[in-house]
Amino acid sequence: MTTMESRAARLMEQADILAGYSESRNELTRAYLTPQHRAAHDQLAVWMQQAGLETWQDSAGNQWGRKVAADPTLPVLILGSHSDTVINAGRYDGNLGVLLAIETLALLRDETFPFHIDVVAFADEEGTRFDTTLIGSAAVAGCFKPEWLDVADAQGITMAQAMRDFGLDPALAGSDARQPEETLAYLEVHIEQGPVLEAENLPVGVVTGIAGAKRFQCQLRGEAGHAGTVPVNYRHDALCGAAEMISCIEAFARQHEIVATVGKCEVMPGAVNVIPDDVRFTIDIRSLSQSQLERCTQVLFSRLENIAHQRQLQLDYENIYQAPAVLCDEKLQQLWASAVETVTRKPPHFLPSGAGHDALAMAELTDVGMLFVRCEKGISHHPAEQVLTEDVQVALDCLVTMVKGFAPGAGQ
Ligand SMILES: [Zn+2]
Incomplete structure (x- = not known):
């Protein structure tokens, strides 16, 4: 087994472990500010530390890990996706992107870069608990709305109360948002949630943008x-x-x-x-x-x-x-395309995203670039969601290649 093969196999096991942090035994449901959110992020923090990252939780309950550059004043490249799920979810939506980002930095542990590299697990993308989506990434991108704190879940618990119960101070939510000048770009790998890559017989594809709705x-x-x-x-x-x-x-x-x-x-x-x-x-x-x-x-x-x-x-x-529709940065698309070509030795396939992603909110902060991974029959938001270990290996290889080829200014 090559290093990449064994890393991809390990990642699939980690996805299974994460899927165990669920509100119910028989299906995967993990919503914002729940004990399962806490448990999953504690587990992610352990894996981040094992990859050599410095870890912390931010004001909105997102989990971060940083590969620290020598000079603390250097800007940051952010990799990530979300760790929350819909009700009765699959185990790869969002979570795969977080695990790939951690594994990428584990593989690049001994390399140095002229920027910090952060991995983020956004605590809410799906909006399963409260009536609003992208809470985690909005807080990072500086567009967290204080009125969200008054929104109540099905049990009548407001987001403010849920934050207090979780150990967060609602008055500080979003106060540690990132600044555009200290952020280089946001890169996300996500399952396609559609049938195109499978029909094209390709493991990965470069995302051109996220459709407006x-x-x-x-x-x-x-x-x-x-x-x-x-x-x-x-x-x-x-x-x-x-x-x-x-x-x-x-x-x-x-x-x-x-x-x-x-x-x-x-x-x-x-x-x-x-x-x-x-x-x-x-x-x-x-x-x-x-x-x-x-x-x-x-x-x-x-x-x-x-x-x-x-x-x-x-x-x-x-x-x-x-x-609104959000276009992925042109230069980042080209960078993904050359990473895909290097890894797969096939011409890269470009495709739009019909579904919303954290990159929507992160585009308010910085340039965004996304890679899609083929999923079986395009099924997602369902327990039957499935990806191939070989495809995960390709995606991992692509993200490693992408980060290695990334130069500050390339995404600007
Ligand atoms: Zn997702």
Whole structure:
């Protein structure tokens, strides 16, 4: 076994150990500011120390490890991902990126760099416990919002209280945010959570950016009536209108190379013999191009309004969420690409991320660069999430190559 092979095998074992820190025995759930968060971070700190890193916890409960450069005034390259999970999660989402970063610095233990290298395990990316995501990375990037402290979890415990219970001072949350001038870049390796790399038969791919997203809550109102007595031509069936709209959304997404999804749909009154008069549904629209996202949203809603008009239905919609598109730094993409080419001896494959990541928040602070690792059938946020040890080995080799090839200024 080569060093890389045995390191990758060890990393897979570490992922299994981490998966044991869960709120329930039969499935993996690890939310922010819970005893499992504490236990997982204590374990990560041990592995960080074994890799020769100096460790600490920050004001938001993120776990850090630093490969210290000789001169304390030197800037910092940050590697990492998140350690929290969704409910009934897989064991590689986020956690794989943290373990790869630690292992990379273990492999580079005897090398010196003209900058500090930090590994971070962000304590909240998924937003499983509180109604907001990216809490850990937002605190580091300087965009932690104090109003989040008042948000309560399902048990009615506010984030402020949960922080106190965890041993943190909520008044200090985000106070130790990093400064742009002391930060060189943020690099993250993450599972793809999609089927593209598997279809391309590639272990890893270079991420071009994270798609921007908009979510809407829509309500379509018509007229209820007796399913037997109202002739079809006299009806204002809200569900038939919604069905036409959903087909329109799918066709529109296909034509305009965006993704758009109706993931939730409620039909009222919801009786077998009543014409539906009220349908509520959500739309999630994403694109890597922010201008394309804005344009498409506008055109799509004018088409939906047309459908409503023709059917004499009333369409109302509200924008309930939006996240801007974030592009990965061009030079970091090229650096990843040459690392991938060196390691795999194949031309690098570039792909966008449809899912949000910590890099979204970290882009507020510094240049970001991401590498995706193939996952089986693209399944994620599910216990069936799976990666190959060989792919983990390739990803590790790529991250080591990337860090070795990184020069201050390359990401600027
Ligand atoms: Zn993730």
